[in-house]
Amino acid sequence: MQKVIGEGVEAYDKLQNDLVTAKERLTNILQSKDRKKTLLDMVERNELNMSILTLLDENIASAKTSNQEEAVAFMEDVRSSMLKYITV
Numbered sequence: 001m002q003k004v005i006g007e008g009v010e011a012y013d014k015l016q017n018d019l020v021t022a023k024e025r026l027t028n029i030l031q032s033k034d035r036k037k038t039l040l041d042m043v044e045r046n047e048l049n050m051s052i053l054t055l056l057d058e059n060i061a062s063a064k065t066s067n068q069e070e071a072v073a074f075m076e077d078v079r080s081s082m083l084k085y086i087t088v
Helices: 002-031 035-044 050-065 069-085
Strands: none
Touching (some): 035 069
16 A cells, blocks of 8 residues: 555656656746747657646636737747647
8 A cells, every 4th residue: 555655646746747847848948039949949859749738728718718819929930839749
């Protein structure tokens, strides 16, 4: 039982860390003045992943719910750019 709980805690900690990292990386992309360069740099460092895309999708859905059309358009454009470089 102790082993199962330990594994669960470890998995939760990893998930938590992945979410924080994804948030930081997505923020970096969204605030970048040169999105293409930022994405290429992230690809080179193998930092672009599905976690970032998932977080972006959640932000897009939230913006749609709030009728923030300009934010939706911007984030969908970012998403389109990301899809050119992301590897699954």
